[in-house]
Amino acid sequence: MQLRHLALSGALGLALAAAGGPADGRDLTVVSWGGSYQDAQRQAVFEPYKRATGKALVEDSWNGGIGALRAKAEGPATWDVVQVETDELVLGCEEGILVPLDWAKLGGKDRYLPEAVHECGVGNIIWATVLAYDGDRFKDNPPKSWADFFDTKKYPGKRALRRGPRQALEFALLADGVPLDQVYKVLRTEEGVQRAFAKLDSIKGDLVWWEAGAQPPQLLASGEVVMTSAYNGRISAANRNEGRHFRIAWEAGYVYQIDSWVILANSDKKEEALDFIAFASQPQQQAKLAELIPYGPTRVDAAELIPEAVRNDIPGTPGNRAYGLFFDRDFWVDQVEKLTERFNAWAAQ
Structure with a gap:
């Protein structure tokens, strides 16, 4: 899978690395699933975040698995924010490789579907x-x-x-x-x-x-x-x-199930990571993402912003709800x- 890296390079990068500092010149790294989904995220979330904050953002992608998450949680940080599946969220939180989130900075738990709320993760999409x-x-x-x-x-x-x-x-x-x-x-x-x-x-x-x-x-x-x-x-x-x-x-x-944004415990950019998640979790960003690729939003106030023509392609909506089996997290x-x-x-x- 192609990995997209926007990190500093050349002489400038070497100079910053030599200078050291709190993060040694490393930019916030956000990890998702690649392909057309990450293309849609780039348009709906990543690029708007960079424009709104003036901050750099590095993208990476992965194929999932608690083993891969454990490996990334060891040693120096290279990942900060990761999109994970439900079992990875729960196991990662229990094992201490993910950090608890400050829900006040995410708008409050009542702004989200109950299934999207977890101590260490906030629901991002329904897929x-x-x-x-x-x-x-x-x-x-x-x-x-x-x-x-x-x-x-x-x-x-x-x-x-x-x-x-x-x-x-x-x-x-x-x-x-x-x-x-x-x-x-x-x-x-x-x-x-x-x-x-x-x-x-x-x-x-x-x-x-x-x-x-x-x-x-x-x-x-x-x-x-x-x-x-x-x-x-x-x-x-x-x-x-x-x-x-x-x-x-x-x-x-x-x-169908919910993916969540999480922050790795070894990240040296936890505050910036939470700021990114708060931005990505805004109803406008979630609705725009759903418009580009039909995954459902987890913010209760985002659904009304999604065009009617898109809604029937989203899992769990009235047109297909009867055929859906919700992923059993506990199992x-x-x-x-x-x-x-x-x-x-x-x-x-």
């Missing part, structure tokens, strides 16, 4: 992992369920899932006939976990694994896969920016490391 396919390929009989995704006779060809147990196990159970509202109840049992892995095993030879959010649209565009799990906003961005005709099968069922905080180890062993077989 979903969905079933996506190329509408040009399936004009007459498109896939409409996760059972279709797992049916390689009806829909021959490779299909893709995000590498790891998160969402893959939920979708496997949906494909195996578990009702949406029973998925986590089943997954909490050993029999349910075995059932999910057995379902994945049934198409293991036809699976392609992706890690970065930019990959699913690329896999569809190249024809390498006939359908894939994907982040809803990446599919919309590919249609808008590249003229694709990708489709989302909302009715298949999707898992994954408790099980993510154990199930990731189990998934990796299964994938290596």
Whole structure:
């Protein structure tokens, strides 16, 4: 993945480094998910922040994982603000690698959805992992369920899932006939976990694994896969920016959750980091981001600023709410490391 660095270079950078100082000339570093999503963030948040404050900002990107977060929390700081998933937020806070936030500087907890409020993080977006396919390929009989995704006779060809147990196990159970509202109840049992892995095993030879959010649209565009799990906003961005005709099968069922901004405990720019998060969390910035890529806002006063035409593409809105399964934070905080180890062993077989 391409990493974007705007740090000082050349003789000036060397001079500043030699001079030392509190941060040795290092600018605030904000880490997100790359691709079309980070492109939208740059337009809605990063560039407006730089213009409003006159401060520099360095971008970086990552693919997630509590292990990667732990590694960055050791030694000298290179990351300050990071966008994380729910289990990374909770585990990172419990382990002390993230710092508690001053909610007074973020406008107060009552300005946000309850699910977006945490001691060490503030919700940034509501996003979903969905079933996506190329509408040009399936004009007459498109896939409409996760059972279709797992049916390689009806829909021959490779299909893709995000590498790891998160969402893959939920979708496997949906494909195996578990009702949406029973998925986590089943997954909490050993029999349910075995059932999910057995379902994945049934198409293991036809699976392609992706890690970065930019990959699913690329896999569809190249024809390498006939359908894939994907982040809803990446599919919309590919249609808008590249003229694709990708489709989302909302009715298949999707898992949605909240990403959060956090500050690493080893950051030497905690005050500036909090100022950035406060700026990024303004309703105008959240609404602009949703307009550029359809992820939902977490500020209660941002929704009314989003154009009507965009709202139906946002997960959890009336047009698709009935098909959504909210990510079970407690389950994954408790099980993510154990199930990731189990998934990796299964994938290596």
